[in-house]
Amino acid sequence: METVRVACRAMATRFEIILQGEDPVRLRAAGEEALAEIQHLEAQLSFYRPTSALSRLNAKAAQSPVKVDARLFRLLQRAKALHAQTSGAFDPTVAPLMRCWGFVNNTGQFPSSQAIDEALARTGMRHVRLEAKTRHVTFEQPGIALDLGGIGKGFALEEAAWVLRDLGVERALLHGGTSTICALGAPEGEEAWHVALSYPDEVDSHTPESVITVVALRDEALSVSAEHGKAFVKDGKTYGHVLDPRTGWPVDGAAMAAVVATDATATDALSTALLVEGENGQSILDASPTIRSAMILCHASDTTYDVYLRDLSVQPELVRVNQVVPI
Amino acid sequence: MSEKPATDHGRRNFLKKTSLASMLGVWGSHEVVRIQPAPAIITPQTKRRDGMNIAIIGFGPWGREIAETLGQVEDATVAAICDNYPNMLRRAQRSMPDAATFNDYREVLSDDSIDGVIVATPTHMHRQIVLDAFDAGKHVYCEAPMAHTIEDAAAIARAAQAHEEELVFQVGLLYHTDPQYRSVHQFVRSGATGNPVFARGQWNSKQSWRRVSPNREREIAQNWRLDADVSTGLMGEIGIHLLDTASWYLDELPTSITGFGSIAQWDDGRTVDDTAQVVVTFEGGSNYFLNLTLASSFEARNEVFHGTSATIMLRDSKGWMFKEVDAPMLGWEVYARKDRFYKDKGIALVANATQLDAQDMEPWEDDPNAQTPLWHALSAFVENFQFGPYPAAAGYLAGYQSNVFAIKANEAVIQDGKIDMDPAWFELT
Numbered sequence: 001m002e003t004v005r006v007a008c009r010a011m012a013t014r015f016e017i018i019l020q021g022e023d024p025v026r027l028r029a030a031g032e033e034a035l036a037e038i039q040h041l042e043a044q045l046s047f048y049r050p051t052s053a054l055s056r057l058n059a060k061a062a063q064s065p066v067k068v069d070a071r072l073f074r075l076l077q078r079a080k081a082l083h084a085q086t087s088g089a090f091d092p093t094v095a096p097l098m099r100c101w102g103f104v105n106n107t108g109q110f111p112s113s114q115a116i117d118e119a120l121a122r123t124g125m126r127h128v129r130l131e132a133k134t135r136h137v138t139f140e141q142p143g144i145a146l147d148l149g150g151i152g153k154g155f156a157l158e159e160a161a162w163v164l165r166d167l168g169v170e171r172a173l174l175h176g177g178t179s180t181i182c183a184l185g186a187p188e189g190e191e192a193w194h195v196a197l198s199y200p201d202e203v204d205s206h207t208p209e210s211v212i213t214v215v216a217l218r219d220e221a222l223s224v225s226a227e228h229g230k231a232f233v234k235d236g237k238t239y240g241h242v243l244d245p246r247t248g249w250p251v252d253g254a255a256m257a258a259v260v261a262t263d264a265t266a267t268d269a270l271s272t273a274l275l276v277e278g279e280n281g282q283s284i285l286d287a288s289p290t291i292r293s294a295m296i297l298c299h300a301s302d303t304t305y306d307v308y309l310r311d312l313s314v315q316p317e318l319v320r321v322n323q324v325v326p327i
Numbered sequence: 328m329s330e331k332p333a334t335d336h337g338r339r340n341f342l343k344k345t346s347l348a349s350m351l352g353v354w355g356s357h358e359v360v361r362i363q364p365a366p367a368i369i370t371p372q373t374k375r376r377d378g379m380n381i382a383i384i385g386f387g388p389w390g391r392e393i394a395e396t397l398g399q400v401e402d403a404t405v406a407a408i409c410d411n412y413p414n415m416l417r418r419a420q421r422s423m424p425d426a427a428t429f430n431d432y433r434e435v436l437s438d439d440s441i442d443g444v445i446v447a448t449p450t451h452m453h454r455q456i457v458l459d460a461f462d463a464g465k466h467v468y469c470e471a472p473m474a475h476t477i478e479d480a481a482a483i484a485r486a487a488q489a490h491e492e493e494l495v496f497q498v499g500l501l502y503h504t505d506p507q508y509r510s511v512h513q514f515v516r517s518g519a520t521g522n523p524v525f526a527r528g529q530w531n532s533k534q535s536w537r538r539v540s541p542n543r544e545r546e547i548a549q550n551w552r553l554d555a556d557v558s559t560g561l562m563g564e565i566g567i568h569l570l571d572t573a574s575w576y577l578d579e580l581p582t583s584i585t586g587f588g589s590i591a592q593w594d595d596g597r598t599v600d601d602t603a604q605v606v607v608t609f610e611g612g613s614n615y616f617l618n619l620t621l622a623s624s625f626e627a628r629n630e631v632f633h634g635t636s637a638t639i640m641l642r643d644s645k646g647w648m649f650k651e652v653d654a655p656m657l658g659w660e661v662y663a664r665k666d667r668f669y670k671d672k673g674i675a676l677v678a679n680a681t682q683l684d685a686q687d688m689e690p691w692e693d694d695p696n697a698q699t700p701l702w703h704a705l706s707a708f709v710e711n712f713q714f715g716p717y718p719a720a721a722g723y724l725a726g727y728q729s730n731v732f733a734i735k736a737n738e739a740v741i742q743d744g745k746i747d748m749d750p751a752w753f754e755l756t
Binding site for chain 2: 025026028029030032033036040043044050051053055056067068069070071166167168
């Protein structure tokens with residue numbers, strides 16, 4: 001049994017595929033085709049490329065209906081369904097709000113109430129109309145913009161996994177930036193691929209003490225969202241880049257959220273939504289029949305966490321865990 | 328097919344093409360450079376046909392790209408997809424549920440509802456399909472290189488020539504229809520860069536070029552690019568676009584090609600080099616250096632044309648001009664945006680998203696009509712069907728000559744030696 005790793009950069013992150021099989025040359029060829037599919041999807045779905053199908057939508061759909069290809073239309077339908085399942089906590093039209101808070105290219109700025117209201121008026125999946133018969137997409141509000149970054153990695157991994165299966169690959173682990181993972185089959189001699197989840201502020205330490213739980217994946221996907229990166233301080237309060245699309249304000253929902261389900265597009269969206277909802281995210285889990293397990297980490301103190309778990313168990317003797325709450 | 332009455336569509340399209348590049352200079356003097364408008368590709372003003380029903384023959388990776396891009400071309404419908412491999416048809420049904428699927432291209436050609444075909448099969452299979460398509464009265468877009476032998480390329484070109492009064496033929500040399508490349512071409516031809524000194528091009532992409540399939544027989548067929556008997560190698564499949572651009576920009580044909588080839592990374596029993604280089608001498612005496620490799624991805628693709636007054640660099644959809652310090656002032660460059668490349672300052676010929684974001688513009692607001700080179704090429708094909716037939720920007724002669732160029736470049740690489748080019752090879756007799 002041979003193991004081959006292939007990688008590429010796409011969607012501002014590093015995608016990697018680990019493949020197992022008999023013939024390394026054929027494994028590599030399959031991995032390359034899967035990576036090519038990921039790069040192709042980036043070109044189609046990028047918010048930042050003016051030539052992408054998504055940019056064409058964003059440029060024209062407020063003026064007149066825009067016809068899109070079948071795959072993009074199905075993805076938009078799924079985005080709408082996920083928006084509904086999460087009661088709006090996941091919303092791919094959140095770009096005006098992100099820009100309003102300066103999180104697109106800067107480290108943040110405190111906007112006026114008027115600016116937030118104006119950005120909120122241009123946010124909301126309810127303003128995106130999908131006509132299934134003709135595959136036309138219309139924005140019913142000027143200024144609406146779709147940014148599929150919240151589900152792009154998951155969708156790309158799903159499509160890449162489809163390509164691998166189509167080529168006869170039975171054992172592979174795919175990930176985008178280590179935050180979204182898709183497992184095909186299991187490694188030789190094992191029941192599943194095992195993925196360690198660490199504290200959000202210890203992801204680079206790789207020590208046993210930094211691991212909260214180990215997730216076993218077989219023909220499933222896992223996404224992890226965490227509050228890291230862009231934030232700014234004003235009047236002693238920290239404003240992070242996790243925005244609630246419904247209020248337009250940054251939230252102190254959760255420090256980290258992880259979801260395991262059958263499809264990576266859903267895990268991507270749901271982990272984002274759980275980050276917004278925090279410990280109140282149980283309703284999202286109940287509304288999503290494809291979720292197998294989940295973990296939500298909330299700050300208990302500066303150094304400890306409350307851990308909310310569904311169908312997962314924590315490692316023993318975790319000093320940084322204040323309490324474990326089944327949900 | 329009945330003719331429709333004259334409409335305004337022809338003039339609107341004419342204006343769209345000539346004004347695109349001139350629009351580039353309008354949006355803010357610190358953003359982009361005002362350069363010569365791209366010359367009009369089309370002149371007819373009478374729309375003779377409406378929508379075009381297109382069949383794609385060959386649904387590999389590039390066929391799929393073509394299918395998706397056609398979904399964004401006005402008046403184009405992907406009516407049918409043909410591939411002789413069932414797995415590809417399954418992918419077609421998944422991604423293009425509205426299109427009929429076929430495993431024999433002759434069934435496609437016998438369908439009167441199909442107006443034109445796009446031939447995206449392996450290169451060595453193009454000839455028969457294209458000739459049969461012409462016989463069936465179909466308009467043809469044939470991927471580049473048109474053929475793996477000069478004889479086949481000539482057969483395709485002659486057939487296109489024989490049918491040029493009634494059928495459109497366009498070859499997949501994308502950059503002849505790309506507004507950015509066309510505008511820069513005019514810029515170079517206008518003499519703004521001075522006399523040509525030398526030029527260089529590269530395409531670096533680390534990948535094995537192998538394809539895999541659960542079906543072993545299919546897998547052998549899929550790996551035609553690695554089969555020395557039918558493949559035109561890196562020079563044919565990739566290099567043709569860069570070689571063609573060099574020849575087009577210089578407006579010269581090559582007089583000699585010296586090639587080098589090696590296997591730097593993928594020592595897996597293949598006989599087609601994974602790294603290939605040529606030095607081409609053009610009629611005017613300047614040299615062109617082309618590097619292609621499957622073993623390294625650094626700097627991906629770029630093309631650089633050195634002139635005595637300025638150097639042009641093309642990367643992705645962007646272009647820059649690097650002026651010599653003693654070159655005459657053109658005036659507008661004082662206002663143009665400049666990007667630093669190590670110690671050199673490049674005058675941007677095209678705006679990019681980073682600059683736009685600094686001005687609070689969304690990426691699509693700069694040019695809401697921004698499209699890929701493939702989109703422009705396919706749009707040109709559809710427009711030619713609607714308003715033509717007229718000579719395509721990338722027609723049979725350009726297709727034939729670039730094909731000869733690429734085949735000879737590949738031969739030079741295989742020989743690790745020099746080939747003196749006979750001008751007669753480029754003549755279509």
